Amino acid sequence: VITLYTVPTANGQKVTIALEECGLPYQFETIDLQAGAHKRPAFLALNPLGKAPALLDPDGPGGAPIALGETGAMVFYLCRKAGGGFMAQTPRAQAEQDFWAFAINASLAMPLAMQFYHANLAPERADWAIDAMTTAARTTLSAFERHLEGQDYLLGAQFSAVDMLLYPHLATSAQRLPGKLTAFPALEAYCARVGARPGVQRGMMA
Ligand SMILES: N[C@@H](CCC(=O)N[C@@H](CS)C(=O)NCC(=O)O)C(=O)O
Secondary structure (H helix, E strand, O other): OEEEEEOOOHHHHHHHHHHHHHOOOEEEEEOOOOOOHHHOHHHHOOOOOOOOOEEEEOOOHHHOOEEEOOHHHHHHHHHHHOOOOOOOOOHHHHHHHHHHHHHHHHHHHHHHHHHHHHHHHOOOOOHHHHHHHHHHHHHHHHHHHHHHOOOOEOOEOOOOHHHHHHHHHHHOHHHHOOOOOOOOHHHHHHHHHHHOOHHHHHHHHO
16 A cells, blocks of 8 residues: 655645545545754655655565655646546646646745745744745736636546645645735635645645
């Protein structure tokens, strides 16, 4: 059975949503970041970047075990393993899917994480850093807002793998920004739409 080594954050939730939506059996172990469990050799063997989450599928391609880090790679792997129904089907849609996936994990997740770090964890408070990361996150959120004004999901009418990557950042991380998502009505409506899916709800609770 697939094991997810995870943390109760948006990054962990993306993968549990994928596991639940795909109907793949799994178990999970919580990684103790405070204790540095993600920097130990056993974890680095799963994800050389030393960041949670990571997964181990004993029945990977060709029947051999596979370990993976990076939430984008994990969600796409799981969706393909489950038959590819949540993945874009045409070269044009695949290019669009990859654009949104990279945008979420590089241009949205990173400033949200840095904003949280500077607002809550940094040894010294630096208001300029909090402001810069808040602005960077809001700039990306504005692009998602404009895109979702005209359609229900990131790739159009169907819920897909990239929605699994976006939703937890909106439902969890972005809620910590001053003003939350109130300036982004299309994103709020999108959150209600995606959050109503039973698989998404189970993934968020896992
Ligand atoms: N780009 C990575 C980000 C992973 C990440 O930043 N994970 C956090 C927890 S949510 C972490 O392990 N932080 C501790 C560290 O970086 O040392 C992904 O999408 O998987």
